Amino acid sequence: MTPTMSPRLFSQKEVAQHCTKDSCWILLGTRVYDVTKFLRLHLGGEALILSRSGKDVSRFMDGPPHRHSENAWRWIEQYYIGDMDRNRAAETETLRKRRKTSENAEEKEQPSVTSHSRVDPETDLVDWQKPLAWQVGHLGEKYDAWVHQPVDRPLRFFQSSLMEAITKSTWYMVPLVWMPLVLYLSWYCYTSLAEEKTRIFLTSEYSVVVHQYSFPLLLLLGMFMWTFFEYCIHRFVFHMRPPANNYYLITLHFLLHGQHHKSPFDGSRLVFPPGLASPIVGGVYLFFTVTFPEGVSLCLFVGGLCGYVVYDLIHYYLHYGSPQKGSYMYRLKAYHVKHHFVHQRAGFGITTSLWDHPFNTVIPEEPSEQETQHSPPSSWFHFLFCLQ
Ligand code: HEM
Ligand SMILES: [Zn+2]
Ligand SMILES: [Zn+2]
8 A cells, every 4th residue: 555545444334244264354443454364374273363353453462362473463464454434433442532532642542553563565675576586685784674574475586487486386396206206215225125235334343234124213213313404404504694794695595594484475485396405405315325324324315305395294284284273283383483473593493393402492482371361479579579
């Protein structure tokens, strides 16, 4: 919406009509938002929003049950479609209050809405009509904050359609390309081990035969090794902090991972395109062959590749799936959504938060509803201490 256009006005009856999964509107004060597209993506579940359709959700945005992040407040602004018509609207409590005071006082009366910054696509530092790849490097020290303010829109990296196509992939291309290779190599490893010629040398003279039945174990070990690799690459490569004056490193960061933080629900760039992944997979294979004993290295590599496929699919699911509350997947989704929206310097594990523990990057647990309502004893100690 351009600043010169006056906002569309809706009557309360009109707003109330949009209360289904197919069309869901909510209010923040008198501002109207069409959140239909977001329902399925909401971490708290679609029911929490749907049950409040047509109503003012400002109170819920500040919790309980959850105090929403600054980014969640920004996010909602993308769905702004107009205002509730004060003349035609019924006398809601909010409106009655607002009519008593002057225009300036009105703004102060709704701190939960106005105190949060709003995203304005027109002033969002980049020109969205032009490809982003050559613009982001110029953001300099503003890049870090910009890239961690997510938006709900597809991104265009390059002018060339070919280049654009190379950087995109649908989720099912990952298992389609890599799983036949995993299956073939698994069969190859198993039959090679069955020949009982693969040995691990414990000393220069003493060696043990690697039996074919140890293959599942080696595969699982390879998958476990992947989880460590996943953590390291996400933390140390994808989340490297490019120097503000280095145009090329900022661009590289954006292409590798920054773009995913800027547009976390761009489905075409959620998994790594197999074409671009191939040389990396080849490099990892070489690394395994020089690091681990012959015969065993291939088994571990297959496990690692399998772990990678599982990781990419889980990551896709965490963005688009709606796992059941209380399930492992739900906990993973909550963890990953918080990595995107709130704690970008923590929560680097995707398929497991295991490696966040030894590296001290675990996202702190949110206090439960009861804990926020009834202050824990430590706060009372703190309170008494402060009084003295
Ligand atoms: C339509 C506007 C809304 C938007 C854009 C929104 C956005 C978000 C986002 C981005 C998160 C992830 C954490 C964060 O960034 O704070 C989140 C979590 C959550 N939201 Fe909302 N939300 C909305 C409305 C609501 C409403 C109306 C409720 C409840 C009455 C609600 C309850 C929750 C809960 C309980 C969580 C945390 C779930 C967990 O950690 O397991 N949200 N929301
Ligand atoms: Zn990340
Ligand atoms: Zn993600």
